[in-house]
Amino acid sequence: MNNERGGTSIVVGGAIKEKVNEMKRFSLPVILAMIISPLVIAGVYLSVREFKHQTSIAFERREAIVSLGALLIKEKFDGIVDVGMSLASRPMVYQNIEKGNWSKSIENIDGIQQYLPYIDAINLFDKEGVMKARIPSAPETIGKSFAYRDYYQGVSKEWKPYVSAAFLRVPEPRYNVVTVAIPIRSSNQNVLGFLLLAIKADEVVNWSNELNVGSHGYIIVVDKKGQLVGHLKMNGGDELIDFSSVAVVKKLLNGEHGVDVFFDTVDNEEDLAAYASVEKYGYGVMVVQPKDIAFAGRNQEVVKIALILALIIVIVGFSSYRILKNKAMMQGQRDRERLFLDSIGDGVVAIDRNWNITLWNRMAGVISGWSNEEALGKPFRSIIKFLKEPEREEHFSFIEEAIVSGNVQSVKKGLLLVRKDGSEIAIADSAASVVNGRGQSEGAIIVFRDISKGLASDRMHSDFSYATHQLRTPVTEALWNIETAQKTHNVKKRNENLEFAHDAILSVKDLEEHLITVSEIDRGVVVPHIVSVKINDALGDLKEKLHPKAKLRKVTLSVEMTPVSLEVNTDPKLLKGVLYEIMDNAILYGHEGTIVNVQTSLQDGNIIFEIGDHGRGISTEDQPIIFTKFFRGSNHGTKIAGSGLGLFVAKEYVKLLGGKIWFNSEEGEGTTFFVSIPVR
Numbered sequence: 001m002n003n004e005r006g007g008t009s010i011v012v013g014g015a016i017k018e019k020v021n022e023m024k025r026f027s028l029p030v031i032l033a034m035i036i037s038p039l040v041i042a043g044v045y046l047s048v049r050e051f052k053h054q055t056s057i058a059f060e061r062r063e064a065i066v067s068l069g070a071l072l073i074k075e076k077f078d079g080i081v082d083v084g085m086s087l088a089s090r091p092m093v094y095q096n097i098e099k100g101n102w103s104k105s106i107e108n109i110d111g112i113q114q115y116l117p118y119i120d121a122i123n124l125f126d127k128e129g130v131m132k133a134r135i136p137s138a139p140e141t142i143g144k145s146f147a148y149r150d151y152y153q154g155v156s157k158e159w160k161p162y163v164s165a166a167f168l169r170v171p172e173p174r175y176n177v178v179t180v181a182i183p184i185r186s187s188n189q190n191v192l193g194f195l196l197l198a199i200k201a202d203e204v205v206n207w208s209n210e211l212n213v214g215s216h217g218y219i220i221v222v223d224k225k226g227q228l229v230g231h232l233k234m235n236g237g238d239e240l241i242d243f244s245s246v247a248v249v250k251k252l253l254n255g256e257h258g259v260d261v262f263f264d265t266v267d268n269e270e271d272l273a274a275y276a277s278v279e280k281y282g283y284g285v286m287v288v289q290p291k292d293i294a295f296a297g298r299n300q301e302v303v304k305i306a307l308i309l310a311l312i313i314v315i316v317g318f319s320s321y322r323i324l325k326n327k328a329m330m331q332g333q334r335d336r337e338r339l340f341l342d343s344i345g346d347g348v349v350a351i352d353r354n355w356n357i358t359l360w361n362r363m364a365g366v367i368s369g370w371s372n373e374e375a376l377g378k379p380f381r382s383i384i385k386f387l388k389e390p391e392r393e394e395h396f397s398f399i400e401e402a403i404v405s406g407n408v409q410s411v412k413k414g415l416l417l418v419r420k421d422g423s424e425i426a427i428a429d430s431a432a433s434v435v436n437g438r439g440q441s442e443g444a445i446i447v448f449r450d451i452s453k454g455l456a457s458d459r460m461h462s463d464f465s466y467a468t469h470q471l472r473t474p475v476t477e478a479l480w481n482i483e484t485a486q487k488t489h490n491v492k493k494r495n496e497n498l499e500f501a502h503d504a505i506l507s508v509k510d511l512e513e514h515l516i517t518v519s520e521i522d523r524g525v526v527v528p529h530i531v532s533v534k535i536n537d538a539l540g541d542l543k544e545k546l547h548p549k550a551k552l553r554k555v556t557l558s559v560e561m562t563p564v565s566l567e568v569n570t571d572p573k574l575l576k577g578v579l580y581e582i583m584d585n586a587i588l589y590g591h592e593g594t595i596v597n598v599q600t601s602l603q604d605g606n607i608i609f610e611i612g613d614h615g616r617g618i619s620t621e622d623q624p625i626i627f628t629k630f631f632r633g634s635n636h637g638t639k640i641a642g643s644g645l646g647l648f649v650a651k652e653y654v655k656l657l658g659g660k661i662w663f664n665s666e667e668g669e670g671t672t673f674f675v676s677i678p679v680r
Contacts, residue, residue: 043309054298084182155181224282252284369420
């Protein structure tokens with residue numbers, strides 16, 4: 001009996017041991033499945049998203065380059081028009097024309113070509129298109145009518161400056177020219193004729209050489225007839241090539257802009273062509289690059305994502321930290337590669353001793369939003385408003401100091417310009433006194449430039465560096481708990497470790513979702529979709545979603561429904577996003593055992609949401625920056641989890657919905673947020 005019992009004991013003991021070994025064998029696949037399954041899904045999603053994202057970046061880059069090219073051509077033509085208007089408005093020019101002395105008139109222009117060598121010839125015509133004088137001299141053309149020419153028909157239509165289509169100059173030497181016609185007016189604004197500046201087409205080619213369009217890329221400039229004017233492989237004496245039948249050029253001539261993929265029958269390959277019209281002048285610019293080269297960066301990024309996914313699946317949890325770090329580095333690299341174009345000049349304003357504006361250049365209008373007509377003659381401080389950070393007080397003392405002292409006064413940072421539309425931009429500014437021949441100050445010259453894009457680039461770099469830092473702690477925690485779970489034989493302890501690891505991975509997921517949202521906001525791709533939304537339904541969904549978190553934090557979430565079935569026209573996703581972030585924030589920062597109250601009311605055509613907590617409140621020094629990226633309250637320590645992006649997202653979503661967000665807070669008393677959304 002004893003032996004039988006002993007044998008039974010051995011059999012039972014062996015079965016238990018086998019069962020334990022079976023649990024050990026299956027514990028690792030279960031853990032691997034928990035990690036690999038979401039990573040595979042996320043990897044496929046990220047690969048597709050990255051493909052679309054990089055394709056979008058490739059298109060945006062080329063649109064930016066071609067826009068810069070079109071702007072460059074416009075700036076060059078603007079400069080030539082300005083030169084022509086300056087010459088045509090010389091008193092000795094139009095006064096001699098009024099007397100019929102055309103030769104004497106052109107003598108007052110002679111010599112200008114040595115300072116402006118891009119001008120090939122200067123011609124004077126009467127109102128009927130008959131040439132009266134020319135530099136350099138060409139007697140055979142004097143008295144000849146050129147009324148059939150494009151430049152005469154263009155300038156005489158409304159007697160305004162006109163840039164002609166390109167044409168081949170004959171007789172020898174033969175070369176292509178582009179002409180700029182400027183009306184000549186008398187002192188009482190009567191049209192006397194026009195001045196014609198001839199510019200060699202080679203000069204247009206030289207303009208396009210100033211742009212770097214990447215490997216194997218090139219620029220094409222076409223005139224208003226669709227003729228090829230500027231090309232790196234084109235000589236100035238070549239016959240003009242008609243491109244008007246090319247599909248992209250047809251779009252250009254219709255004033256369209258964009259990026260197209262087309263098949264190049266000459267090189268037998270697909271090319272990516274970005275195109276944009278030159279504002280005011282009817283010309284067009286194309287930036288062409290082989291498709292394989294244009295999308296090389298995109299393909300490399302997608303391959304990187306695929307390799308990272310394969311590495312995660314093979315190595316599983318052991319290299320999770322390294323993979324996530326590499327992912328963060330690649331995200332930062334993509335954002336650093338984004339182009340932020342501007343840099344087109346400085347604003348220049350002159351004021352007299354009474355601070356009235358006497359000079360207002362084009363860039364001053366571009367930067368401030370005020371036109372020349374709106375600004376000239378007006379008091380400087382009624383048009384321009386400078387604010388000094390962080391005090392946000394008006395700052396004009398440096399201008400007065402420049403006027404009084406006669407020395408240049410500069411403000412390199414910490415200065416804001418309030419534009420006409422009320423927006424604010426960071427600027428660098430300087431002022432210098434205008435001194436007359438007697439040494440007396442007659443006013444000042446103020447020069448300012450927009451530096452906000454440079455500051456934004458610095459902030460973007462800092463944002464993603466901070467995000468990389470935020471990823472380290474939860475990833476490390478997840479790895480440690482997974483490794484502990486693999487080693488322990490205690491099922492309860494293993495489950496606790498896996499739960500901790502799962503929570504840590506969820507925090508990484510929350511941060512990733514916030515970063516994606518912030519990236520979409522920064523790129524301006526979030527567009528509200530307005531539909532009818534039932535407020536009670538939205539509040540009910542949010543209460544149900546946040547109830548587990550409130551219970552975990554031992555906070556009561558009290559949501560007061562509207563007395564009637566209130567409906568508003570808004571974007572339900574953005575509205576819920578705003579309320580979720582604020583309610584989540586209230587739960588997170590409210591003291592245990594307290595209540596988070598959510599109330600709704602109607603005021604002046606707006607629906608007001610009021611979310612109040614009973615926490616520590618927001619310190620006075622933190623209140624001005626609470627809606628900035630990665631903000632964390634200085635009086636809460638580091639134990640409260642969060643990305644620091646929720647309130648930033650809420651503020652941006654409210655802005656997209658056309659609403660307002662503000663708060664009241666006292667330290668030790670709690671915080672109440674208010675959200676106002678138009679009912680529409």
